[in-house]
Amino acid sequence: xxxxxxxxxxxxxxxxxxxxxxxxxxxxxxxxxxxxxxxxxxxxxxxxxxxxxxxxxxxxxxxxxxxxxxxxxxxxxxxxxxxxxxxxxxxxxxxxxxxxxxxxxxxxxxxxxxxxxxxxxxxxxxxxxxxxxxxxxxxxxxxxxxxxxxxxxxxxxxxxxxxxxxxxxxxxxxxxxxxxxxxxxxxxxxxxxxxxxxxxxxxxxxxxxxxxxxxxxxxxxxxxxxxxxxxxxxxxxxxxxxxxxxxxxxxxxxxxxxxxxxxxxxxxxxxxxxxxxxxxxxxxxxxxxxxxxxxxxxxxxxxxxxxxxxxxxxxxxxxxxxxxxxxxxxxxxxxxxxxxxxxxxxxxxxxxxxxxxxxxxxxxxxxxxxxxxxxxxxxxxxxxxxxxxxxxxxxxxxxxxxxxxxxxxxxxxxxxxxxxxxxxxxxxxxxxx
Numbered sequence: 001x002x003x004x005x006x007x008x009x010x011x012x013x014x015x016x017x018x019x020x021x022x023x024x025x026x027x028x029x030x031x032x033x034x035x036x037x038x039x040x041x042x043x044x045x046x047x048x049x050x051x052x053x054x055x056x057x058x059x060x061x062x063x064x065x066x067x068x069x070x071x072x073x074x075x076x077x078x079x080x081x082x083x084x085x086x087x088x089x090x091x092x093x094x095x096x097x098x099x100x101x102x103x104x105x106x107x108x109x110x111x112x113x114x115x116x117x118x119x120x121x122x123x124x125x126x127x128x129x130x131x132x133x134x135x136x137x138x139x140x141x142x143x144x145x146x147x148x149x150x151x152x153x154x155x156x157x158x159x160x161x162x163x164x165x166x167x168x169x170x171x172x173x174x175x176x177x178x179x180x181x182x183x184x185x186x187x188x189x190x191x192x193x194x195x196x197x198x199x200x201x202x203x204x205x206x207x208x209x210x211x212x213x214x215x216x217x218x219x220x221x222x223x224x225x226x227x228x229x230x231x232x233x234x235x236x237x238x239x240x241x242x243x244x245x246x247x248x249x250x251x252x253x254x255x256x257x258x259x260x261x262x263x264x265x266x267x268x269x270x271x272x273x274x275x276x277x278x279x280x281x282x283x284x285x286x287x288x289x290x291x292x293x294x295x296x297x298x299x300x301x302x303x304x305x306x307x308x309x310x311x312x313x314x315x316x317x318x319x320x321x322x323x324x325x326x327x328x329x330x331x332x333x334x335x336x337x338x339x340x341x342x343x344x345x346x347x348x349x350x351x352x353x354x355x356x357x358x359x360x361x362x363x364x365x366x367x368x369x370x371x372x373x374x375x376x377x378x379x380x381x382x383x384x385x386x387x388x389x390x391x392x393x394x395x396x397x398x399x400x401x402x403x404x405x406x407x408x409x410x411x412x413x414x415x416x417x418x419x420x421x422x423x424x425x426x427x428x429x430x431x432x433x
Contacts, residue, residue, distance in 0.1 A: 014176035151318025
């Protein structure tokens with residue numbers, strides 16, 4: 001385990017990016033290991049809850065109101081910060097063992113905080129009605145560390161391919177069909193790029209430097225891995241294959257190269273109809289819907305193409321509880337309430353994120369009635385891979401682009417870049433022990 005001084009040092013990198021009949025039981029709830037405290041409607045407590053997205057404030061406030069109905073004498077004070085400030089504050093609070101009682105946690109940071117005794121294990125929330133099988137397994141696994149649960153899934157993101165049906169029709173290229181492969185994607189992207197060369201239209205413009213949207217997915221589709229048993233997978237031949245496909249697609253003009261998408265972001269290229277396909281997560285749906293308002297039928301979304309296997313990276317937020325909370329029973333009850341079925345139905349209706357609770361996503365899907373956004377839900381249920389993390393994810397993830405971008409740009413052989421990245425990553429991982 002990292003010692004306290006090292007913990008505070010690595011926290012400097014932290015700006016990275018239950019079928020319940022009721023949300024929780026009103027009595028008989030364990031406060032945690034070694035405590036006989038229980039909750040009742042008369043329980044008095046003061047809690048703090050921290051989050052970083054003001055767009056989700058209506059959902060937070062609505063679910064706090066329903067929590068108040070259950071526990072009228074528990075007062076919850078919310079702390080809202082911007083994303084970067086959120087992690088800076090958390091770093092300072094961790095130093096003083098004064099984290100908010102209940103807080104949002106993400107995948108890249110879960111092991112860092114859980115592994116340094118900052119978060120409370122949450123297995124006891126099963127006494128409050130939480131059932132881990134009610135959430136996507138890959139997301140539950142993401143928030144599991146040393147065999148214990150440290151986050152109750154709140155929402156999730158998976159990745160698909162948005163495509164412009166009008167561009168496909170104009171180029172005389174058949175649109176993709178479910179079950180498509182890397183070869184299908186390459187063939188269609190190349191044909192459209194060739195057709196659109198004089199028009200400035202690419203077959204695909206993707207955020208190639210964005211691991212979650214692009215190469216993490218192809219690595220696992222090829223049968224490779226990013227991290228396993230505390231070791232990097234970047235020198236594995238299958239992982240290299242999952243990188244090399246981007247090198248090949250960029251080299252022959254099928255996919256816009258890094259210098260092009262650096263000048264004009266891929267999302268803007270897609271909404272500006274300068275690319276026919278765009279690999280991205282469900283988070284981009286609202287932006288695309290706004291850009292094509294009144295023309296939504298020109299756009300569709302499909303699952304990612306597959307190679308050796310079908311795969312999509314899944315990430316999402318989790319509700320966590322401070323290990324140093326002085327009101328653990330109430331804090332756990334609040335975390336369970338915010339992640340329960342009824343609360344996640346509110347989240348879905350507000351359209352701010354895809355809720356993690358299985359079966360609550362229909363209101364979110366209804367926001368995009370003309371698109372097959374169910375591919376994001378199916379991916380989470382059927383073939384999702386947890387976002388790769390370690391105790392100090394940011395220490396190595398923040399440098400990936402230094403190695404993969406030269407390979408994608410064609411200035412360094414991908415095999416060489418991948419092996420250099422593996423060595424650097426293993427050096428960072430060794431410091432975690």
